[in-house]
Amino acid sequence: MHLFHTSNKITNFVPTSRDTRKYNMSSTAGKSDGELLTEIPDELKKLAKYVMRGFYPVEHVLIVDLLVRNVIMKDDDLAELLKFDKKQLRIMLNKLKNDKLLKSTLRVETQADGKTNRHNYYFINYKVFVNVVKYKLDKMRQKIESRERESTSKALYRCVNCDKQYNEYDTGDLMDFMTGEMKCTLCGAEVEEDETAAPEKDTYMQIALFNEQMRPLFDLLKEVEHIKLSPEVLEPTPVIVSDAVRAKQAGSQRGMAGWSGSNRPNYDLYNHEVTINMGGENKDSQENKEVKERPRWMVESTVDGAVTEKETTVGSMESKQTAGANSKSQKQDQGEIMRALLVHERKSGGKPNIVAAALSENESDESASDDDFPNSSSVTKRDERMEMDEVDDEEEEEEVMVSVRGQMLPFSEVTEHYVAEMTPEEKDIYIKLAQEAYAAMHD
Amino acid sequence: MKKFPMIPFVVSLEHEVLLHPRYFGPNLLNTVKQKLFSELEGTCTGKTGFVIAVTTIDNIGAGKVVPGTGFVKYPIKYKAILFRPFKGEVVDAVVTQVNKVGIFTEVGPLSCFISRHSIPADMEFDPNSNPPCYKTKDEDIVIQQDDEIRLRIVGTRVDAADIFAIGTLMDDYLGLIS
Numbered sequence: 001m002h003l004f005h006t007s008n009k010i011t012n013f014v015p016t017s018r019d020t021r022k023y024n025m026s027s028t029a030g031k032s033d034g035e036l037l038t039e040i041p042d043e044l045k046k047l048a049k050y051v052m053r054g055f056y057p058v059e060h061v062l063i064v065d066l067l068v069r070n071v072i073m074k075d076d077d078l079a080e081l082l083k084f085d086k087k088q089l090r091i092m093l094n095k096l097k098n099d100k101l102l103k104s105t106l107r108v109e110t111q112a113d114g115k116t117n118r119h120n121y122y123f124i125n126y127k128v129f130v131n132v133v134k135y136k137l138d139k140m141r142q143k144i145e146s147r148e149r150e151s152t153s154k155a156l157y158r159c160v161n162c163d164k165q166y167n168e169y170d171t172g173d174l175m176d177f178m179t180g181e182m183k184c185t186l187c188g189a190e191v192e193e194d195e196t197a198a199p200e201k202d203t204y205m206q207i208a209l210f211n212e213q214m215r216p217l218f219d220l221l222k223e224v225e226h227i228k229l230s231p232e233v234l235e236p237t238p239v240i241v242s243d244a245v246r247a248k249q250a251g252s253q254r255g256m257a258g259w260s261g262s263n264r265p266n267y268d269l270y271n272h273e274v275t276i277n278m279g280g281e282n283k284d285s286q287e288n289k290e291v292k293e294r295p296r297w298m299v300e301s302t303v304d305g306a307v308t309e310k311e312t313t314v315g316s317m318e319s320k321q322t323a324g325a326n327s328k329s330q331k332q333d334q335g336e337i338m339r340a341l342l343v344h345e346r347k348s349g350g351k352p353n354i355v356a357a358a359l360s361e362n363e364s365d366e367s368a369s370d371d372d373f374p375n376s377s378s379v380t381k382r383d384e385r386m387e388m389d390e391v392d393d394e395e396e397e398e399e400v401m402v403s404v405r406g407q408m409l410p411f412s413e414v415t416e417h418y419v420a421e422m423t424p425e426e427k428d429i430y431i432k433l434a435q436e437a438y439a440a441m442h443d
Numbered sequence: 444m445k446k447f448p449m450i451p452f453v454v455s456l457e458h459e460v461l462l463h464p465r466y467f468g469p470n471l472l473n474t475v476k477q478k479l480f481s482e483l484e485g486t487c488t489g490k491t492g493f494v495i496a497v498t499t500i501d502n503i504g505a506g507k508v509v510p511g512t513g514f515v516k517y518p519i520k521y522k523a524i525l526f527r528p529f530k531g532e533v534v535d536a537v538v539t540q541v542n543k544v545g546i547f548t549e550v551g552p553l554s555c556f557i558s559r560h561s562i563p564a565d566m567e568f569d570p571n572s573n574p575p576c577y578k579t580k581d582e583d584i585v586i587q588q589d590d591e592i593r594l595r596i597v598g599t600r601v602d603a604a605d606i607f608a609i610g611t612l613m614d615d616y617l618g619l620i621s
Contacts, residue, residue: 169600
């Protein structure tokens with residue numbers, strides 16, 4: 001403690017560059033009340049540390065030391081750095097809060113995945129801290145003084161005969177100056193000292209001891225008396241250190257991931273940032289998978305799978321929207337698009353199925369093996385027609401005209417019969433139109 | 444020789460003197476003053492403490508005849524030296540009796556008792572010596588009857604017409620005045 005004291009004196013004489021501003025402010029400010037400090041001066045920090053070490057067990061000392069160093073911290077951060085059990089930490093923090101040494105603010109953070117976390121951010125309000133210390137020291141002093149006072153009113157003397165108790169004040173009445181003995185006023189028997197009620201020897205010196213031992217604290221209190229802190233310092237906002245602490249600790253914490261159970265949630269906290277990205281990727285990959293699946297699913301009902309896949313990819317490349325399989329170069333755009341498409345898919349029930357059916361049906365015709373799937377195709381055709389009608393009714397699209405052997409027919413009326421009649425070029429056009437329509441449905 | 448108490452103070456007070464008609468005459472006011480002195484000096488009340496002496500008489504008001512008795516009441520404003528013990532006060536005292544329970548002392552008109560527990564531990568009661576005394580092991584300090592000691596008043600108790608105090612020798616610079 002004495003070492004601390006001398007070093008403090010030295011720094012006062014030789015201010016370092018870091019302390020210059022604070023030192024000038026605090027020394028020249030002196031009695032002036034105008035200056036508001038935006039940094040916590042060293043004397044306040046020292047006072048906090050002294051007080052804690054003098055009156056609190058070591059765990060609380062550590063908590064306050066951390067909060068002195070980092071202005072404001074979250075209870076989770078404190079638990080990580082101190083390696084305390086969370087429940088124990090909470091008990092200690094509550095004790096410090098009840099003693100009015102710490103203050104806390106509650107902050108509700110919403111993470112990207114929608115979860116809300118409520119965190120208590122703890123900090124020291126130095127003004128309140130100093131007032132609390134002064135008050136408590138004063139209370140201690142009063143208690144010692146009153147105890148000292150009460151020692152005089154204790155019942156120290158007792159009659160041998162009738163057991164009447166007497167005070168020190170009564171000795172004047174009781175004392176018989178002739179004999180030098182105290183006589184009981186009731187029965188006249190001798191009054192003796194009561195051994196059991198004898199006061200402790202050291203109660204008297206306690207006030208002096210108290211003053212002696214508290215002197216460093218009193219000196220520090222005197223020094224910090226004139227310090228005025230700006231409101232931002234007294235009520236720090238929670239953002240300040242938590243990120244810095246996280247950044248600092250991120251590296252070291254990874255290694256400690258599986259170290260204790262209490263750390264694991266924090267590890268998830270750190271991982272969480274990573275998972276956000278991964279989640280995005282996952283979504284994309286899933287969408288890609290879905291995208292890939294659809295063409296396959298579309299393809300399933302055709303005979304010649306290879307051909308259709310190629311064609312679908314070609315079609316999609318040409319059309320600006322990507323309904324079919326995605327080439328890998330267009331993944332990112334397709335990711336967004338797929339998300340939009342999915343949304344629409346959910347909205348509109350089974351539309352892609354309709355168009356897919358139509359396409360598959362066309363493909364089957366084109367491959368000229370509709371004998372293999374006459375029933376299915378006819379069934380699908382009927383379904384398709386009904387569904388197409390529905391689609392038309394719902395969406396009120398303009399009828400796209402398809403040429404069949406020179407004849408212009410509305411797109412919805414093109415049956416397999418017409419498709420069979422189409423020339424290869426017309427078939428190509430028809431396929432393209434079908435794909436565009438399919439894509440357009442998902443805009 | 445008895446030393447006088449340390450902190451007497453002068454206060455303006457009022458008192459009513461009842462004068463018997465036998466003193467009505469040219470020397471009336473003088474008689475009133477004499478009566479005042481005799482009634483007040485040396486007395487003690489809880490409110491004023493010990494009245495050591497009346498210094499001046501500021502005013503003797505108009506006397507009023509008390510119906511039924513014939514006495515005349517004079518309200519008098521006067522100044523007097525008072526002595527009142529205060530807690531924490533350090534005074535010089537004279538030892539009147541040394542006992543195994545403690546030391547009885549007097550501070551002017553005030554009686555003060557120092558309990559054995561308020562006497563430093565290095566001073567022990569010696570009943571065998573004549574007169575009995577408290578003394579240190581090496582007999583460096585001996586407190587016996589009629590010695591002057593300095594004590595601190597720890598508490599006071601006020602009776603109807605008397606004040607009793609408790610003292611201590613447990614602080615620095617207290618004890619026998621060499």
